[in-house]
Amino acid sequence: MLRPVLCPSILPLNRRRVREDFAWRHTDHPVRSVLGERNGRHHLHVRRAFPKKKDVEMTTYAQAMTRDNEFGGGAATTAVAAMSAALFAGSTVLTPLYVIYKQAFGFSQMTLTLVYAVYVVGNLAALLVFGRLSDAIGRRPAALTATAVAVASALLFLFAENVAWLDIARILSGLGIGVGAGTGTAWLAELIDSEDKSRAATIATSTNFVGLGLGALVSGMLAEYAPWPLRLTFALYLALLALVTLLIWRTRETVSRPGRLSDVSMRPRLSVPADIRAAFVAPAVTGFGAMALVGFYAALAPSILAQQLQVTNHAEAGALFFELSMVAAATILLTVRLSSRITMLAALALMLKGYRILARRHRTRLGEIDLIARRGDLVLFVEVKARRSLMEAMEAIAHGSERRIEGAADLWLSRQSDYGRLSVRFDMVAVLPWRWPVHVENAFYGRN
Numbered sequence: 001m002l003r004p005v006l007c008p009s010i011l012p013l014n015r016r017r018v019r020e021d022f023a024w025r026h027t028d029h030p031v032r033s034v035l036g037e038r039n040g041r042h043h044l045h046v047r048r049a050f051p052k053k054k055d056v057e058m059t060t061y062a063q064a065m066t067r068d069n070e071f072g073g074g075a076a077t078t079a080v081a082a083m084s085a086a087l088f089a090g091s092t093v094l095t096p097l098y099v100i101y102k103q104a105f106g107f108s109q110m111t112l113t114l115v116y117a118v119y120v121v122g123n124l125a126a127l128l129v130f131g132r133l134s135d136a137i138g139r140r141p142a143a144l145t146a147t148a149v150a151v152a153s154a155l156l157f158l159f160a161e162n163v164a165w166l167d168i169a170r171i172l173s174g175l176g177i178g179v180g181a182g183t184g185t186a187w188l189a190e191l192i193d194s195e196d197k198s199r200a201a202t203i204a205t206s207t208n209f210v211g212l213g214l215g216a217l218v219s220g221m222l223a224e225y226a227p228w229p230l231r232l233t234f235a236l237y238l239a240l241l242a243l244v245t246l247l248i249w250r251t252r253e254t255v256s257r258p259g260r261l262s263d264v265s266m267r268p269r270l271s272v273p274a275d276i277r278a279a280f281v282a283p284a285v286t287g288f289g290a291m292a293l294v295g296f297y298a299a300l301a302p303s304i305l306a307q308q309l310q311v312t313n314h315a316e317a318g319a320l321f322f323e324l325s326m327v328a329a330a331t332i333l334l335t336v337r338l339s340s341r342i343t344m345l346a347a348l349a350l351m352l353k354g355y356r357i358l359a360r361r362h363r364t365r366l367g368e369i370d371l372i373a374r375r376g377d378l379v380l381f382v383e384v385k386a387r388r389s390l391m392e393a394m395e396a397i398a399h400g401s402e403r404r405i406e407g408a409a410d411l412w413l414s415r416q417s418d419y420g421r422l423s424v425r426f427d428m429v430a431v432l433p434w435r436w437p438v439h440v441e442n443a444f445y446g447r448n
Helices: 053-069 073-092 095-105 109-117 119-129 133-137 139-158 163-191 198-225 229-249 274-307 314-334 340-351 390-395 399-414
Strands: 002-008 020-026 032-038 041-047 356-364 367-375 378-386 423-431 438-440
Touching: 073 139, 073 163, 073 198, 073 229, 095 109, 095 163, 095 198, 095 229, 095 274, 095 314, 109 119, 109 163, 109 274, 119 163, 133 139, 133 163, 139 163, 139 229, 163 198, 198 229, 198 274, 198 314, 274 314, 274 340, 314 356, 340 356, 340 367, 340 378, 340 423, 356 399, 367 399, 378 399, 390 423, 390 438, 399 423
Parallel strands: 378 423
Antiparallel strands: 002 020, 032 041, 356 367, 367 378, 423 438
8 A cells, every 4th residue: 555654855964954755655665764974964864765666556556446446426326226135135035935945844834934033033133233334344345244144045045954944044134134234225325425315215225125026026937937946046146146246346435444343342232312212213113014014925925825815826926025015115216205204104004904005196197196005996095184183184185186186096097907896085194293193084075
């Protein structure tokens, strides 16, 4: 490494003034100065103050090549997002394969549920113990570590011989995703040249769901239409991880002074700053509920399809979870400009009643619909209002708004293949201060 240092030049030393200039010093050749006397005058003899010219040229060239070959800007953002998506895909490639593993190893439905649940052990270890790993050793080393753990998990799945192999592989999968998710989000926030750091969270969360969906879809198609479903899937996943590793290796590091692994404290930490604890509750509950629903689909949906609906096609099981993930990713992107509190609470109020959110802020040429939800054959077109009281929220829906929503709803319904069997209702969700959102059914009915 080259660095500028201030050192005296090789000139006669004058007691009243010392001329100084800049010289380049190589760390392997420390400057050693000796004050001597020649012909009655003081001289400063500098030994090996400069490295060899060849060494300077080679080192400078290597540094310039490293800077030129590193990804920055949009390429770096894409590489980090791809890493997050690939890591999360590793947790759902199992979704269509659970039924096959169950038949191959002969375990029960309860054991299958436990295999899925042990993922949390590794995930909590990553979040509680290694949550600040990338802050200490740098984003790139932490991301490469997460990828290496994911490779170890995939190898265990590839050569699994019993349930114990699956349990260990799932724990490692949770550990790798936990480290990689935190590292990726922080890395994106530093790579994105914008004051609005929420963009990084939007990119990270949406790409996570894209990875979850693609992992299940590709795995299901391979399991149904390709040979060796328990081998080929993970062989291709290992190839994907190798590609991601190359991309991360060339992505610009954003931690200016990374330390060593020994600097990382292994003491578990779980705390929320006192000034945001009240505001933390709502997003925490919402996130818990949403991910619990995702976990249910990923773990049990294929078995329910096979046992209750007699649908044994693995591609359909993967496509079902892919649909859920893509709707979640699209919803994240479409609701960026909505107030997060209003959106989370309104959606959560409907999800707890068994509704699936199909769209948020759905725009048509006739107007915009805040929420579209569905349960069975019933479709809700929901207007969301944040007001001080329920009466104010009801009064905020003007007759013009009713016509706009009804027209937009007709356009949306006309594009649905099962339009003929759908029932429609126009509801409202009122988000009130310090209260649970109020769901008003048939909000337009009976209004003058």
